[in-house]
Amino acid sequence: MASDLISVDDNGVLTLTVSTSAAGTALDHELVLESREALRAVVRGSLAADAVVLRGDGKNFCAGGNVAAFAADDDRNDYLRGLADDLHSMLGFLWESELPVVAAVKGWAAGAGMSLVLHADIAIGGPSTKMRPAYPGIGLSPDGGMSWLLPRVVGAARARHLIMTDQILGADRALDLGILSDLVDDDAVESTAYEIAAKLAAGPRGSYRAIRRLLHAGTTATLTDQLAAESASIAALSITPEGREGVDAFLAKRAPDYRGVR
Known part of the structure; x- marks a missing residue:
């Protein structure tokens, strides 16, 4: 694997980093592509893994898409379609891998970041965790499976309300809604998520x-x-x-x- 931000350890935990401090912890397209290739390898049997951790490498889990990058592109339609297709291909392999998925949701999970959290079987947050659909704020519609997953977590009527009014969800509200699975101290979010993933990796x-x-x-x-x-x-x-x-x-x-x- 090209990046040490995408790796499998001796416990069988595949760590997929979706953002870095570059570009304000926006979704990193290159890491999405690397994650897709790692998951493709798992599906094809050329990479052994037993559980997945989704994480961000900066202060946030993922602050959403890199708006500045696609705004600067000469063909926004082509750029966004390519980015969405790549993300969706990665998520397709994540589902096909059938591995248990744990998300370490520190700081913000907005837009595509919130969508990614919804793909986790277990999502660990902290008191400072915040979520926001974010799409109406820039005049766009959801990607990353939010329109399919959120109604299944919170109900169709509540999902419409959350997305259309672009609500900011604090950690306690996200926990009450079932988007987050548990809350721990902010500085323990990543370690707790990893410990859960390692336990799952050793399980049946x-x-x-x-x-x-x-x-x-x-x-x-x-x-x-x-x-x-x-x-x-x-x-x-x-x-x-x-x-x-x-x-x-x-x-x-x-x-x-x-x-x-x-």
Whole structure:
């Protein structure tokens, strides 16, 4: 990988940095492209990873798109379409990887930054964390999946309200709405997010994948279909090495070693 801001460590945690202090912690297009290639490698099996951390390298998680950069481009339509397509391709591989995703949401998460937070299974913030859709403020519409994800988190009516009135959400409100999963001290946001990701990376991959699939499918499935999917999933997992290890460890009153049976 070209940048040390995109890396996998010995715990199997793939760290994806989406912004730096350059350009006011705006979304970094080059890091988006590097993240996409890393995730593509995971999907294709040429890079081993078991969990993802999304983070920013400056004072903010991500302050949104680089407005100055696309305003200066001679063809804004082409520039924004290319940037959105690249971001969406990266997010497509993030979803396809089926890895648990943890976001370290320090400072601002605005525009595309807020969209990225919505892709996390677990989002850790601090008292100074703030979020804002930001798109109406510059006369644009959402990207990064916000229009699809936010209604599923907060409900359609509330999502319309939040985006159209361009509300600024403090940490407590974001937690109440379910956008953030937990709040810790500001200086512990990144370390806490990493610790959670490392714990997930050491856990049962098949279980996490199944949980994510079931929760996703459950938003549109009938109860009967969802119950059938749950039955099939739990039965299938019971005969995998991880499923056997989990049950055996429980009966032996010891901690399961999921890495050891992979």
